[in-house]
Amino acid sequence: MALFKLSINNRAYDADVERDTPLLWVLRDNLGLVGTKYGCGIAQCGACTVHLDGKAVRSCVLPVSAVGKAKVTTIEGLSEKGDHPVQKAWDEVDVAQCGYCQAGQIMTAAALLKEKPKPTDEEIVSTMSGNICRCGTYHRIREAVKVAASKTN
């Protein structure tokens, strides 16, 4: 066990865990931040997507020891009031079915728009194709990313 000092959602957290513990499980089991989801554990589905210094990463394969000083943002910290343009677009377009994949979808979309505020349709599809939605809400995910893009300056 080792003590890790983490900066998550602009807050300092301590986690006393083994070095190889994936960030996902530190968030969920040790810090009570359960918005980040477990879907596969092998970087295939994107349910566990968080931001590391603003970039989308898969927390299920990121050992906590590799986080270092990087700033972690989870779905709980994407915005203070849940009003990030992507979150708002997700409601407006009514994307969710079961909702389980959506935190990861939203984090992936938010990182994309941060890097490319006006992505092309192809860029949206190729980025979002890394995330699985078992309920098949892909049409609306695509639409919501466009809506969010149209509202971001």
Place this chain on the structure above:
Amino acid sequence: MQTLEQTSRRNFMKIAAAASGGLFLGFNWTNSSALPVVVDAKSIAAGSINFNSYLSIGTDNIITIVSPNPEIGQGIKTAFPMVVAEELDADWKQVKTVQGNLDTGIFERQVTGGSGAVPHSWERLRKAGATARHLLVEAAAAKWNVPATELTTENGKVLHKTSGKSASYGELAEAASKLTAPTEVKLKEEKDFKLIGQSVRNVDNHNIATGKPLFGLDFYKEGMLFALIQRPKAFGLKLKSVDSAAAKAMPGIVDVVTFENSVAVVGKSTWQVKKAKDALKIEYEKAAELESTADHNRIFTQLMDNGEATVRRKDGDVDAAFKGAAKVIKAEYQCPFLPHSPLEPMNFFAHVREDGVELVGPTQTPERARTEVAKLTGIAPEIITVEITRQGGGFGRRLSADFVIEAAHVSKLVKAPVKVVWTREDDMTGGTYRPAVRYRFEAALDKNGTMIGYKLRGVGMNSGNSTREDNFPSGSVDNLLIDSVEHKSPITTGPWRAPITNFLAYAEQSFLDEVAEAAGKDPVAFRLELLEKAKKSPVNAIKYDVDRMIAVIKLAAEKSNWGKKKGVFQGFSVYFSHRSYVAQVGEIVMQKGKPVLKNVIAAVDCGIVINQSGSLQQVRGGVVDGLGHAMYGNMTFKDGAPDQSNFNGFRLIRMNEIPEVDVHFVNNGISPTGLGEPALPPAGGAMANAFYKATKQRLRNQPFVNEEVFKGIS
């Protein structure tokens, strides 16, 4: 510990407290003729309540309804309150939905499955809303001393147009609670619906988009331990010996316990437990045949010709029809086992104590879970509570109770509150799959191209009856024989979204295309011809509505401009399942010499559409699911062990692989029927038939990507 009565009261009191007084209605799910009643606080406190669900209108203007059915993504938590709010003329913004916990004393049919919730509850929900509205109007009439007939309701208010007076429901709730519920209420005419038929957003959208702990896997309770279970790695193995010394010595591990063929590692966090589970040394021995996919193929062939078949339906004289046929068409179709792969893997919390059991988690069948846990623990069901969480998909997997029983087992053995978590690998290799099935279809045509004989034999692995003998084309063919053979396999199976029809529909619709072609007829005209026959001279019992089926076929043909598009290869498919009718046209275009499915046009008759937005999602999602699994879904076995264990080996459809899905609802005013499943079955057929038009190759086995013709295409 809460008793059952206490639980129901707790539920109700939560609402009562939140609403701080007002009108409370109890209404009955069991019996559609039973009337909603006004409930007073005293009888609640005395525990003498006898109703099935609650609707409350608080003095603060908040309207709360309890939605008893588990929410797995089908949108019930939004659709149910919409129906109540419609009859109530409530302001939707003031309506809150509460997920009801298991309560057999209060809710009936608290199950999600079979697309059955909406048809079951439609009338009851409407009566509850209408009764509350009636009481509020009566209260206003008394208050203003005017006849109730002069009053109207709108947006959560009672209005008196002549005097200009108005009062909110909240203001009238207290007075309304002193009245007696009417014995008869008038329900709205469909044309007067304001909310039903609109697009209403999912009531949990905000919580989902902000990562609130909604799901079973998110549940945490002080002192709770985590457990992972090592189950036999192959179907047909049983436990011989366990060496858990190394696992027990690992950090965070509290205990390792063994029951039946399972070894549970219990500890302080998921990751620690996962590592310790990997350190278990377990020996297994053979308890049954260790079947491989090659064995299944051999068994299919053997049983298809020589199996002892159970006759499911027999009309006329098939032998004579086939003997006298001008043409006979015969084809076989096959599908593999499939895991359900809900994105939230199985998990459940259990705390077994001497004075009761607490169960929390995602289940489609809370009552079954409780019954099974009562059996296991010997604890009376009355002191077993089940709290239902939101569920990250179900697709039928959460109809089983195995994962709940396991959690109770572990908690009982370690005497602590435990959440059993399944890794994706555990979930995918853990069984209860969609059964693998092979079908053989045979059709006899006379010299005019009329189908005079039809035979279907289904051979399935633990599939029960792998046919749906009364579905189309039954009733439209004079001589018909449908039978099935089952092979008992150690590989466990269970219902998978649109059980049996998820594959049968594609096989049948593809075969009917083959028959239409042999008859020299257009696929749509051929189906309509059969249905006309079923209408004019039905052959024995018909369990589907011929006119509704014709209507969706015509609508899909019209909306897709059937047969008239240049450069587009269209495939037709239509199916009746779970009380709803869905026709689909798949459209393939050639891109760089490859056939690409660009569009699916769906015509859907599920009666009145309650929520446009949610319904559209169900249809699109159903099409995507149906196509995805038809294209890619494949689970194979070697010596009883699944070859695929995660999404790297088992391929799910992704955004870059979906067609556009254009949905058209038939508007016929008929009471709503299910929509969680019916859009899925026709999808594979629409794709396969379009593919044939484009390539002249039939896709007869799923997954399509493994078909020879598909090599190099996808």
